Amino acid sequence: MDWETVSFDHENHVTTITVDRPDRLNALNVETLEAFDEALDEAAARDTRVLVVTGAGDDAFVAGADIAYMKDMSVADAQTYAELGHRVVNRLESFRAPVIAAVNGYAFGGGCEVALAADIRVASERAVLGQTEIDLGIVPGWGGTQRLARLVNDEVARRLVFFGERVDAQDADQYGLVGDVVAHDQLDAVVADMAADLAEKPAFALQSAKEALNQVHRMHLDAGLQYEQRLWSGLFGTEDQKEGMTAFVEDREPNFE
Structure with a gap:
């Protein structure tokens, strides 16, 4: 876990991956994306029940892909870069546990796409988000056109x-782009409380819930309903299902593994 541009923390079933290039506003170059990908491997190997993604410093979540790096890329280079970005973002979306994006500042281009792949987005009042690629002569390339819509x-x-508009946290909240806006100095505490609450939920049930919700835009309604039914019935017989229902009948708080 000796990465120069990504830091990793795991405690009480909560893993935090922090993009750590504050001098470049946490822009995602190849080295950083590869480190992020390896950090996701490490998170998957741990008993991660909640994954938090954020950026280092006080200014940026992830200000985007590294434009200085992209400037002279060929079409083939761009394709390779896009594949790497998609791999990381897709892994966030499909990660087995809930993913919280703690958007602590600028989240432009690829940074906005990282946030879009999370299950929950909590924004600092200082956050500014946008798919700003149009003014660079390109379009969102890591899933922004699909997940945003x-x-x-x-x-x-x-x-x-189309306009590459940058929206502040309040407008992002109004649009439904984020779920919460909090005071900048409270962001870490709010996300930590949320992660702790989720980490106490039954892990298999949360994983199944995420799998089902991820199918909403991929399956016809009838297929989605059948998928949900299989997930629901498959949870019966698990220790968490037994504990949750026994605790309810006994009128006490459940103690999930």
Whole structure:
């Protein structure tokens, strides 16, 4: 876990991955993406029940992909870079545990796409988000056109992508781009409390819930309902299901493993 541009912390079933390039506003170059990918391997190997993603310093979550690096890329180089970015972002979306993006500052381009792949987005009042690629002569390349349009309404997504608009935390909240806006100095505490609460939930049930919710835009409704039914019934007989229902009947708090 000796990465120069990513830091890793695991405590009480909560893993935190921090993009650590504050001098470059945590921009994602190849080295950082590869370190992020390896950090996800490490998180998956641990008993991670909640994954928190954030950026180092006081200014940026992830200000985007590294434009200085991208400037002279060929089409083949761009394809390779896009594949690496997609791999990391897709892994966040499909990670077995809930992922919380603690958006502590600028989240532009690829940084916004990282946040979009999380299950829950909590923003500092200082956060500014946007798919800003249009003014660089490109379009979102790590899933932004697809995930943004599934999260906010269609015209909002089109406006954000077409104009490359940067929106502050309050507007992002109004659009449905983030779920909470909190005081900047309270962000870490709010996310820590949220992560601790989730870490106490039954892990298998949370994983199944995430799997089912991820199918909403991938399956026809009938197929999705059948998928949910299989996940639901498959949880019966687990220790968490037995404990949760026994605790309810006995009128006490459950003690999940």
